[in-house]
Amino acid sequence: MWKEIPDQAATLRSEEQPFVIATVVAYKSPQSARPGSKAIILPDGSIDGWIGGGCVQPIVIREAQKVLQSGKPKLVTISPDSAHDDWKGVQSYQMTCQGGGSLEIYLEPVLPKPELLIVGNSPIAQILSGMGKLLEFKVVVADPAANQERFPDANLVLTDLSEARSCISPGSFVVVATMGTGDEEGLEAVVGTTPRYLGFVASKEKAKGLFEYLRGKGVSTEHLERITCPAGLDLGGETLPEIALSIMAGITQLRRRSSEPANDHFKSRTSSLPVMSASANPREPSTLPKDPVCGMTVDPASAKYQSDFGAATFYFCCIRCKESFERSPESYLTQTAGGL
Numbered sequence: 001m002w003k004e005i006p007d008q009a010a011t012l013r014s015e016e017q018p019f020v021i022a023t024v025v026a027y028k029s030p031q032s033a034r035p036g037s038k039a040i041i042l043p044d045g046s047i048d049g050w051i052g053g054g055c056v057q058p059i060v061i062r063e064a065q066k067v068l069q070s071g072k073p074k075l076v077t078i079s080p081d082s083a084h085d086d087w088k089g090v091q092s093y094q095m096t097c098q099g100g101g102s103l104e105i106y107l108e109p110v111l112p113k114p115e116l117l118i119v120g121n122s123p124i125a126q127i128l129s130g131m132g133k134l135l136e137f138k139v140v141v142a143d144p145a146a147n148q149e150r151f152p153d154a155n156l157v158l159t160d161l162s163e164a165r166s167c168i169s170p171g172s173f174v175v176v177a178t179m180g181t182g183d184e185e186g187l188e189a190v191v192g193t194t195p196r197y198l199g200f201v202a203s204k205e206k207a208k209g210l211f212e213y214l215r216g217k218g219v220s221t222e223h224l225e226r227i228t229c230p231a232g233l234d235l236g237g238e239t240l241p242e243i244a245l246s247i248m249a250g251i252t253q254l255r256r257r258s259s260e261p262a263n264d265h266f267k268s269r270t271s272s273l274p275v276m277s278a279s280a281n282p283r284e285p286s287t288l289p290k291d292p293v294c295g296m297t298v299d300p301a302s303a304k305y306q307s308d309f310g311a312a313t314f315y316f317c318c319i320r321c322k323e324s325f326e327r328s329p330e331s332y333l334t335q336t337a338g339g340l
Contacts, residue, residue: 005021005038005039005040005048005049008040008048009021009040009110012040012110013110016112016113017042017112018042018043018068018109018110018111018112019040019041019042019043019068019109019110020040020041020064020067020068020107020108020109020110021038021039021040021107021108021110022038022039022040022041022047022049022051022060022064022105022106022107022108023036023037023038023051023105023106023108024036024037024038024051024052024103024104024105025075025104025105025106026102026103026104027101027102027103027104028079028101028102028103029101030101031052031056031101031102031103032050032052032053033050033051033052033056033103037049037050037051037052038050038051039051039060041060041061041064041065041107043065043068045061045065047060047061051103051105052078052103052105054296054317055078055294055296055297055317056078056103056105058297058298058299058302059076059078059093059297060076060105060107062299063076063091063107064107067107067108067109068109068111070109071109071111072089072109073089073106073107073108073109074089074090074091074106074107075089075090075091075104075105075106075107076090076091076092076093076104076105076106076107077090077091077092077093077102077103077104077105078092078093078102078103078104078105079092079093079102079103079104080102081102093297112138113136113137113138114137114138114171114172114173114196114255115137115138115140115167115168115169115171115172115173116128116132116137116138116139116140116172116173116174116175116251117140117141117142117164117167117168117172117173117174117175117190117195118132118139118140118141118142118154118175118177119141119142119143119161119164119174119175119176119177119178119186119189119190120141120143120175120176120177120178120179120181120182120186120201121141121143121144121145121146121150121178121181122177122178122179122180122181122201123179123240124177124179124201124240124243124244124247125141125143125146125151125175125177125178125179126150126151127240127241127244128175128177128244128247128248129141129151129153129154130153131244131245131248132153132248133153133154135248135252137173138155139151139153139154139155139156140154140155140156140157140158140164140167141154141156141157141158142157142158142159142160142161142163142164142167142189143158143159143161143178143182143186144159144160144161144182145159145181146158146159147159161185161186161189162189164189164190165189165190165193168190168193168194168195169195170194170195170196171195171196172195172196172197173195173196173197173251173254173255174190174193174195174197174198174199175197175199175200175201175231175247175251176190176198176199176200176201176231177201177231178201179201179202183202183210184210184213184214187200187210187214187227188214188217191214191219191223191224191227192219192220192223194226196254196255197228197250197251197254198226198227198228199227199228199229199230199231199232199247199250199251200227200228200229200230200231201230201231201232201243201247202229202230203230204229204230207227207229207230211224211227228250231247231250232246232247232248232249232250232251233246233249233250233253234246235249288300289314289315291314291315291316291317291321292314292316292321292325292329292332292333293316293321293322293324293325293332294317294321296317296321298315298316298317299315300313300315303315303316305317305318305319305321305322306322307322307325307326307329309325309329309333314329
């Protein structure tokens with residue numbers, strides 16, 4: 001059942017589900033969508049709300065799925081007028097719907113907060129927890145001696161270290177900040193996992209002995225090499241807040257680095273979802289075939305209408321285009337060839 005967009009967005013946020021809010025910001029008649037029209041688009045391509053039909057909806061769904069992967073908002077323009085391809089953050093499409101008109105639609109990704117898992121009950125662990133909240137992480141603290149009073153900024157406090165491993169996903173950022181109290185147990189609780197970042201707050205000399213201890217427990221060199229030690233960037237910090245700052249700076253650099261794979265936390269949460277074929281193996285619009293009747297871009301994997309002529313298969317946005325083509329395929333192919 002269709003729900004109010006704000007209510008649905010609030011529910012999805014509370015469930016930590018990724019989605020895109022699509023908002024019409026401008027239009028030219030005769031489009032039925034108006035500025036302020038909204039829809040919510042999920043990773044599998046399902047849509048709730050109204051931002052236009054015809055050729056508009058498949059374009060917006062495809063671009064929304066790309067936005068979820070990149071984590072960056074985008075303005076989509078669909079118009080017969082000149083494109084804005086020289087503008088950053090804008091993707092332009094030719095309006096091919098027979099109804100005509102133009103639309104500009106803003107796509108805003110809403111992603112779950114990345115998780116920061118802090119192992120330890122040390123003063124640096126406390127500072128990291130506060131910084132993590134300030135930088136909009138979901139903060140989880142794990143230590144037998146930790147409690148919510150000591151870590152008021154944490155979303156979750158675990159006193160059983162064995163539970164920490166189950167919290168780690170490929171998009172997690174993990175910092176072992178035991179600082180001499182339970183170093184061995186803290187490292188054992190997370191070593192062998194594959195988060196996006198795994199740091200240990202200690203000197204290289206101290207880590208050397210601890211890593212030998214872990215090797216003796218059967219931990220592989222490969223897993224030990226995944227641990228960044230000392231954790232963070234070398235900013236020359238000396239005080240505890242400065243050290244914590246260097247750690248969060250390193251994590252932020254990795255989180256925002258454009259060369260890294262797109263939002264890993266989103267990927268880890270949605271890898272089992274049924275995703276539309278257009279996003280499972282994204283294809284740029286220029287590589288997709290066009291409806292020979294109206295010129296609309298059509299994804300063969302999801303096209304409902306198709307027709308074979310000669311040795312080729314043609315795809316259509318609607319049954320009307322398919323029937324028009326089948327009545328006189330040569331005329332449409334001649335028009336297409338003439339436009340090349």
